[in-house]
Amino acid sequence: MEQQALARTAGEDADYLRLGIAKDRIEPWEDGARTDNSAGTYEWWYFDAHLSDGSKVVVSFLNKMISEADKPLDPTLMLNLDLPDGRSFEKVAKFEASEFSAAKDHAEVRFGDNSLIGDLRSYRIVAEIEEVSVDFTLQAEVPSWRPKTGHMYFGPGEEKLFAWLPSVPQGKVTGSFTVAGQRAEVTGVGYHDHNWGNVGLPSVIHDWYWARGQAGPYSVIASYITAHEKFGYEAIPIFMLAQDGTIIADDSKLVRFETEDIRIDDVTAKPVANITRYSYDDGADRYQVTFTRKNDLSRSKMIDDVHGPKRVLAKLARFDGAYLRFSGELSIKHFRDSELIEEYQDEAIWELMYFGHAR
Structure with missing residues (x-):
């Protein structure tokens, strides 16, 4: 008998049936909230872009820090902006649980006035921390994709899960960023994915x-x-x-x-x-x-x-x-x-x- 791998990406017919997803189609609800935010689970929505002026931006909406999956809901927004003149900004902001919301039938994540909203084809990402803010639209140019089911299981019993959905493998970015009151209108190439799981990643x-x-x-x-x-x-x-x-x-x-x-x-x-x-x-x-x-x-x-x-x-x-x-x-x-x-x-x-x- 072939020994089962200790870690695997689920991709058998039974896996798709059990998870309620299709092999050849990804639905908007798959980019919606997939956890209940309880201790031991984690979830985040990620966006990055290369911009026409040479800038690079990363925005992450995390229901808690990756290193603290055992905590209850602890909304954390991360905003990184690297400018062609050498300036670099790494911003982190915490929010109250009452300021967090995430729809289940599509991607609509809100941390106070910050949000990532979309339907696999078009997204808007709005974020502001201190003197840095961004407002981007991402239009998909490559269809949503996942490695098999996108669910990776660790150990016997398949109880330990890490899941990944590249919702927009590549898309056209338009919009602006502002640093200390100076606004720049830009275009670019962007990406968005979504991760979740039921066990701390370090384990x-x-x-x-x-x-x-x-x-x-x-x-x-x-x-x-x-x-x-x-x-x-x-x-x-x-x-x-x-x-x-x-x-x-x-x-x-x-x-x-x-x-x-x-x-x-x-x-x-x-x-x-x-x-x-x-x-x-x-x-x-x-x-x-x-x-x-x-x-x-x-x-x-x-x-x-x-x-x-x-x-x-x-x-x-x-x-x-x-x-x-x-x-x-x-x-x-x-x-x-x-x-x-x-x-x-x-x-x-x-x-x-x-x-x-x-x-």
Whole structure:
């Protein structure tokens, strides 16, 4: 009998039936609230964009901090803006539970006057923290997608869940951002996804690389998740490649992941690959997607987000989580029968989420 993987992405017919979702169709309710916000669960809605003036923006609506899934509802808004003149803003704001709302039949998340609202095709993202505010519209150019059911289970019994829905793998962004009263009207390329689960991520995941980008006619989402040690460091590769708005490759079994030029980050003490590469080979065609780090957009230790007695407990437990976000070059190469037939480069954003101790 074949041994069941300790970590897997659910993709059998029975999984779709049990979850009430279709293989070939994603419904707006899948981007709506999927948890009850209780202790032990977490959920967040994420948006990022590369803008026409060279700026980069990330907005995250979290029902609680990732490192504190055991807490009750604790709405947290994160707004990061990197400007081409070198200025960088990393803003975090907390809200009362009474200021939080999230619809179940579509994406409509509100933290006070801040909101992310959409229907898989069109979204509006409005956020303001201190002197920085954004108001963007995101129009989908690549259809919603998920790796199989989008539900990843850890351990026997399939009780431990991490779920992921790239609601807009790529879209057109229009709108504005304001810094200290100075408003800039911009366009750009954006992305939106939605995550949720029923167990704290540090207890099931050791680390992950996650990236998305666009170059030439291609759009890509790529991730390499490594499960916690107790799940045998099981690897969960994820890959989606679209050409001219049509998904052409997304079978994770055909992906090979590689890292090169690894260094130890001087802030988080985590090993960081300056080059990450995803190779997809279906026999006739081979795609090589490479991310080359140029700049660090964010480097932080998760324990800095834990306060009070829990911070003491986290230190005693040697909690060592870290988050790093990078910008750099995305290269997409297309080979056919070993011959390079096309190649494109562009800018991209990607991240390294590291919950465990360095291996």
